[in-house]
Amino acid sequence: MPADEGLLDRIVNWLPTTLGFKRVASWILVPYWAHKTPVKPLPGGPHASFQHGDNVQCMMNLIMPLKVKSPIGRAEAALAIAQNKDAIYAGLNNVGTVHFARFVIVGDNICMFSVYDGDFTNYIRDFIATIGQVFNAVVSLVEGGDDVIPCEENVEAFIQWVHERDLYQVPDTPTDFLRDQEALNGDRAVSPVNDDLTLLPRKLVLQLRANPNVSLGSGYRAYPGYSAAQVRERLGLGW
Amino acid sequence: MVDTSVAKQLVQAIIDNLPAPVGPRRPVHTIGIGVKGEFVASNVARNYCIAEQFQGQPVPASVRFSNGLGGPDQHDGWSDVRGMATRFHISDGKGSDLIATTLGEFFVRNVDDFFKFTEIAKLAPYSRLSWWQKLCDLVKLKVPDRDPYLNETENVNAGALRYANQHRFAQLGVFQAAVIGAPVSYARASYHAVHTFWVTAPNGVRRPVRFSWQPVAGVCNTDPMAVPQDKYLFKELDERLKKWPARFMLMMTIGEAGDAIDDCTKPWPGTRLRISMGTLTLLKVSEDQEADGERISFNPNRLAPGIEPSADPILEARLGAYEASREIRGGCPFKWSKVDAG
Numbered sequence: 251m252p253a254d255e256g257l258l259d260r261i262v263n264w265l266p267t268t269l270g271f272k273r274v275a276s277w278i279l280v281p282y283w284a285h286k287t288p289v290k291p292l293p294g295g296p297h298a299s300f301q302h303g304d305n306v307q308c309m310m311n312l313i314m315p316l317k318v319k320s321p322i323g324r325a326e327a328a329l330a331i332a333q334n335k336d337a338i339y340a341g342l343n344n345v346g347t348v349h350f351a352r353f354v355i356v357g358d359n360i361c362m363f364s365v366y367d368g369d370f371t372n373y374i375r376d377f378i379a380t381i382g383q384v385f386n387a388v389v390s391l392v393e394g395g396d397d398v399i400p401c402e403e404n405v406e407a408f409i410q411w412v413h414e415r416d417l418y419q420v421p422d423t424p425t426d427f428l429r430d431q432e433a434l435n436g437d438r439a440v441s442p443v444n445d446d447l448t449l450l451p452r453k454l455v456l457q458l459r460a461n462p463n464v465s466l467g468s469g470y471r472a473y474p475g476y477s478a479a480q481v482r483e484r485l486g487l488g489w
Numbered sequence: 490m491v492d493t494s495v496a497k498q499l500v501q502a503i504i505d506n507l508p509a510p511v512g513p514r515r516p517v518h519t520i521g522i523g524v525k526g527e528f529v530a531s532n533v534a535r536n537y538c539i540a541e542q543f544q545g546q547p548v549p550a551s552v553r554f555s556n557g558l559g560g561p562d563q564h565d566g567w568s569d570v571r572g573m574a575t576r577f578h579i580s581d582g583k584g585s586d587l588i589a590t591t592l593g594e595f596f597v598r599n600v601d602d603f604f605k606f607t608e609i610a611k612l613a614p615y616s617r618l619s620w621w622q623k624l625c626d627l628v629k630l631k632v633p634d635r636d637p638y639l640n641e642t643e644n645v646n647a648g649a650l651r652y653a654n655q656h657r658f659a660q661l662g663v664f665q666a667a668v669i670g671a672p673v674s675y676a677r678a679s680y681h682a683v684h685t686f687w688v689t690a691p692n693g694v695r696r697p698v699r700f701s702w703q704p705v706a707g708v709c710n711t712d713p714m715a716v717p718q719d720k721y722l723f724k725e726l727d728e729r730l731k732k733w734p735a736r737f738m739l740m741m742t743i744g745e746a747g748d749a750i751d752d753c754t755k756p757w758p759g760t761r762l763r764i765s766m767g768t769l770t771l772l773k774v775s776e777d778q779e780a781d782g783e784r785i786s787f788n789p790n791r792l793a794p795g796i797e798p799s800a801d802p803i804l805e806a807r808l809g810a811y812e813a814s815r816e817i818r819g820g821c822p823f824k825w826s827k828v829d830a831g
């Protein structure tokens with residue numbers, strides 16, 4: 251501790267680590283800055299990509315709030331998945347572009363997390379074709395779901411609905427996060443610019459206010475660059 | 490062609506920004522330690538690169554770990570970029586170098602940027618913010634600048650930030666450097682060679698790649714809230730290696746069409762194909778630190794046949810700058826293909 255450090259210095263250094271300060275900041279400072287410097291929620295799903303490596307092992311992180319927020323609602327969701335086990339496996343095997351897919355209940359949300367190859371729109375379209383009735387069963391339990399089922403008859407609206415519930419994927423680097431915000435605001439300036447990098451913490455806080463659920467980073471991949479089809483082919487799995 | 494006048498200017502720009510003269514030592518990464526080890530390529534490395542060190546036989550290696558800051562004083566515990574320069578001792582007394590740091594991306598794209606950066610990011614007085622200024626930052630939901638370390642009276646932070654605010658390409662490197670911290674051990678950090686290189690496979694296919702060392706012991710930094718220690722990294726490494734060798738995995742990421750080949754400020758996505766090229770085993774701290782910690786001289790363009798530099802202008806500039814710096818400090822000349830050919 252530097253010798254010239256006074257009591258107030260020490261208090262201010264300690265302040266941000268305290269729960270009290272974090273509460274006050276959340277109640278007062280965050281809403282204040284959200285009002286002064288509004289932030290739009292960044293859209294979900296994978297970033298636009300053109301390269302092979304970015305088009306395989308894409309992530310979908312769907313969070314869908316249940317209509318019935320109780321153990322009954324959660325049990326209904328669990329049942330909808332369990333009853334459709336065969337349909338899910340048959341659909342996944344037929345579509346062939348999915349590395350894994352899981353359903354998870356978190357709080358009063360039914361979540362679907364998956365890793366798939368190729369374009370998001372095609373991915374959902376393929377699933378509507380093969381396991382549309384599973385989607386209908388799940389989505390009927392979810393807030394706002396009634397508008398888009400049966401999904402076979404509302405293909406475009408259903409795809410859009412899913413996209414809106416797919417989490418924003420915070421990029422791996424802090425600067426790509428800034429670039430995402432700038433792109434959303436139509437700012438594509440290159441050097442020279444007049445940024446203020448020290449505002450990064452506030453920008454992150456405000457984005458997480460606008461977008462409370464996000465996926466962090468592009469995800470760790472044990473065998474990046476390979477599609478499910480390539481992995482199966484190399485392992486000799488027969489399809 | 491190496492432009493020796495630019496090379497000398499680059500080194501001079503670094504020397505001009507030193508906190509104190511370093512004598513016949515490196516003007517950056519001044520404080521370092523030489524280590525002896527051995528590299529063994531993985532069983533797939535040879536499918537991707539014909540360079541001798543990737544054929545599978547054990548290759549002796551010399552490694553110099555360093556603190557990035559230039560200057561005669563050792564401040565291991567300060568937040569700073571760390572270096573890991575490796576020489577693979579291939580046959581006929583030749584070498585192939587791989588110079589890496591804990592920074593994932595660099596902060597300038599070319600020599601012009603570098604000179605502008607050094608003009609703006611000059612050493613400037615650094616003092617503690619008043620409690621009042623810190624409180625203002627907190628109210629603005631900003632993170633206040635850290636307090637100066639003991640004996641830290643100046644640094645380049647303010648200038649580097651100013652440069653980054655004006656140049657988006659510099660932001661990632663500057664941001665990473667600002668939050669990089671201090672490793673608990675040189676053997677517990679990941680090091681990235683930053684530039685793209687081209688490697689040639691036995692079938693003649695050339696691929697753009699980037700190399701990183703990953704510590705088998707895992708990555709671990711010191712507690713940023715604790716008072717930093719000035720000298721612990723050399724002793725820690727010595728004691729560690731006396732007990733057990735330390736290992737690093739060499740990871741090689743393969744770029745795809747559209748990835749930045751000639752720009753070391755741009756990261757590649759984590760979705761790229763990643764090949765494990767082999768394991769470096771560090772065996773002991775060298776007994777002759779004058780030879781292996783000081784006089785040894787690396788150059789990122791000293792490459793075994795089978796690995797070529799990309800046209801990254803920074804990589805190209807380092808060819809001459811490291812030679813110029815070596816000459817100034819009387820570093821050990823070393824036979825290597827480019828010079829031999831010339």
Ligand code: HEM
Pocket residue numbers: 499500503514515516517518521553554555571572573574588589590595600603681682683753785786787803806807810811814815818820
């Ligand atoms: C224009 C850009 C750069 C310039 C002018 C420059 C300059 C220098 C100089 C003059 C030295 C001392 C060389 C010697 O006396 O042997 C040095 C050392 C070093 N540089 Fe750079 N450098 C640049 C970019 C980089 C980059 C992009 C990296 C990242 C990999 C890097 C990593 C290192 C390391 C690790 C050392 C210490 C090597 C050792 O232990 O011998 N430098 N640099």
